[in-house]
Amino acid sequence: MKIEVLTLFPGMFAGPLDESIIKRAREAGLLDLRIHNLRDYAHDRHRTVDDRPFGGGPGMLLKPEPLFEAVEALTSEKTRVVLMSPAGRPFNQAIARELAGFELLLLVTGHYEGFDERARTELADDELSIGDYVLTNGALPAMVVIDAVVRLLPGVLGDDESSRDESFSHGLLEYPQYTRPADFRGMTVPEVLLSGNHAQIAKWRAEQAQLRTRKRRPDLL
Secondary structure, three states: OEEEEEEOOHHHHOOHHHOHHHHHHHHOOOOEEEEEEHHHHOOOOOOOOEEOOOOOOOOOEEOHHHHHHHHHHHOOOOEEEEEEEEEEEEOOHHHHHHHHOOOEEEEEEOOOOOEOHHHHHHOOOEEEEOOOOOOOOOHHHHHHHHHHHHOOOOOOOOOHHHHOOOOOOOOOOOOOOOOOOOEEOOEEOOHHHHOOOHHHHHHHHHHHHHHHHHHHOHHHO
16 A cells, blocks of 8 residues: 655654554555655745635635645545545544555645645545544644554554454444453453353453443444
8 A cells, every 4th residue: 555645744754654563564565655745846935835814814724736736746546635634524443444445545734724725625535534623733643544544454463353353343442351360469350251162252242342332432332
């Protein structure tokens, strides 16, 4: 899979995406990740990418000229162009699986007061938000989307079964899990998990996932 990111802050991506699972995916050739600076597509002396909104109001908007030039230069017919924006549809595990099915993704990150509306209507195939709060820019949301998507790619986790029973994979929170020792300071592991009865274990896990979701995230049910 190839993921490209268009941002004003390429340096923000250097640490998080050079570690752990993302790093291994890149080294294994499962992910081709490229970060592009939007200012490289502005041609005036100051590399200007923003301007004041028509009609007045606070803040600045990202200008259409560099956005259109950058997106047109970085995309092909197969590319899915995604704007990171508080106005986008809420990102979740189902959308992560949807995006993992594309060969090419371009994530366009906002800043200031966001994008000129023509970028939304003419350039974007999708628009995503990672939550109902405001961040300084779209770099962190883009990293969240990349991490959630890449770990779903075949071969990235080593065992593809690992992602199938995680929280939200079936619309529920994940069931409780335990490891050795079976008795720690008087806190014991449920007997069913020690029984070796896989049918009973599966039943217990399904019930616990339902209970945990009902208690903590009833909105998912």
